[in-house]
Amino acid sequence: MYTTLISVDELKRLQASGAPLMIFDCSFDLMNPAAGEEQYRQAHIPGAVYANLDTALSDQGVVAPDGTHHPHPDAASGGRHPLPSRERFAMWLSSVGFANEMQAVVYDRNNANYCGRLWWMLKWAGHEAVAALDGGLQAWQAAGGAVTDREEPSHFQSNFKLGPELRRLATTREVQAGLGQATQTLIDARAPARYRGETEPLDPVAGHIPGALNRPFGQNLGPDGRFKPAAQLREEFDGLLRGRDPRGVVHHCGSGVSAVPNVLAMEIAGYGPTALYAGSWSEWCRDASRPVERG
Missing domain, CATH: 3.40.250.10 (Rhodanese-like domain)
Structure with a gap:
């Protein structure tokens, strides 16, 4: 189980072992929110699922009749990127096929800034087996790791079950x-x-x-x-x-x-x-x- 960092070589060995694994690309750009997904489409680790900061890792909220945007009442935090409730996050994990027995590996192109969010959220959801790819996609490519621009097939829906909160959220x-x-x-x-x-x-x-x-x-x-x-x-x-x-x-x-x-x-x-x-x-x-x- 990898719980903090995973190196490029360790990830390659994990892939070769056939162990249950899901890789997430969390690349993002605050000033251009569409850029991260476009970068993912141009090049990502084969099999990686894209995790969008705004739509997957934050509470999308609701639009009020006057046109203003508000977090859902069950959002776990406020601020510019409010945390979704643990239950909404578990629904998203299930929708992309992530299961409790899987090792999660998260990466980005942004010095672990955005993939760290998913690393923390998985711990908060009770999932210990999550690690950030040390050096991100840049390290992967520098070591000769393969990338692809093809669209990834959709995964069967899983039933991710929340566990005890392994990291503390301060109010x-x-x-x-x-x-x-x-x-x-x-x-x-x-x-x-x-x-x-x-x-x-x-x-x-x-x-x-x-x-x-x-x-x-x-x-x-x-x-x-x-x-x-x-x-x-x-x-x-x-x-x-x-x-x-x-x-x-x-x-x-x-x-x-x-x-x-x-x-x-x-x-x-x-x-x-x-x-x-x-x-x-x-x-x-x-x-x-x-x-x-x-x-």
Whole structure:
């Protein structure tokens, strides 16, 4: 069972073994939401299923009579990419033929930014056997891995069954209650300029949640696009935490997506599972009564 990362060679051996396996391509572009699926159609690992951030990995919501878009009442979080309920997510997994006995492998072309979302969601749904392809599609192609542009055949519907939540989802109320408490350490994965409030291209308010530490998600990767060695990640997170209890870490970003590489990196480094505030800054800043810090 692979539960954090899987290398290109390990994936090739897994494919050759005939073990139950499903590969997901999660490539996406926030500024051009159609681009990820187009990239998938042009080249993907044979057999891979496309997992669209907007339509598969977020709550699609409903359109009200006045034309405004709202998440379903059972959405698991708010923000720009609200998490669907676990039940809706299980329905999507079943629709693409994913079954409980399968090993999931997720990848993208975006430094594990978007495939991390599916990695976390599968854990949250109770499925431990999910790993991110280290280095993404770029590493696969550099090692001579085959890609295809052909349309994948549809899968028979499965009956994916939810298990206990293996990763913790933090709510806005919990995060706000923990401000200033030694039992909570917030880590913000956004770029430094957004964290400091110098610029904000996506959300209506600039800044960060008071007390949050900043670790841009790209810092987890080396120049080759692979995650840094576990010992190096451990040293870097120890330096960031400065004695704070890692068990109290809550990760967030703009909309709960790019925070996940930090979650994954901490697990690679040997820490236990840490929490995700999926609503993140985009949910936090929508209420003007919540405090904002800049600088």
